[in-house]
Amino acid sequence: MHRRIIILLGPLIHMRIIPSLFAIVFWCIGCERNDPMKVTMVARDPQLEAASAEARSSITNFITALRSPAANQSNFVICVEFTSGHAMEAVWIGYLRYGEKGFDGLVATAPKSIPRLTNNQPVQMPLSRVIDWAYMEDDRLIGGFAERVRRSRMSESDRQSYDARLPYRIE
Secondary structure (H helix, E strand, C coil), rough: CEEEEEEEHHHHCCCCCCCCHHHHHHCCCCCCCCCCCCCCCCCHHHHHHHHHHHCCCCCCCHHHHHHHCCCEEEEEEEEEEECCCCCCEEEEEEEEEEEEEEEEEECCCCCCCCCCCCCCCEEEEEHHEEEEEEEEEEEEEEECCHHHHHHCCHHHHHHHHHHHHHCCECC
């Protein structure tokens, strides 16, 4: 039996997001190929596992930036796995605070295969459940390790099309 992960990439949004980013997010909902809102990947992917390991090993950098963001840093999100039956979905959580019990935040997009979660639902996650993290610094993506793996697998033309729709640069 193969378990599938749906990685929600588009919701790198935060309360300070500008309206044009919402337009990009909603425009992409109907996209099929290279959709930044949802990407299905097979679990046990060595590159994605390495990306998650990199995210976990550098999470203290993320927490430091989250607690005291510079003026050019925004849109802090974490990615956490949720399960329902045999389905496993990676969901981005935004509007974050970090404290003794881990992260408090809101579900950034409604998951497709986890019916108990809804968009903007408050959740609390221990640090151990984080599989990826990201934020924007100026117009650059910081973190987003799984997105970088997925992007590296695209053809050059698909990558250019994908990049043109993003509200940030990936270096």
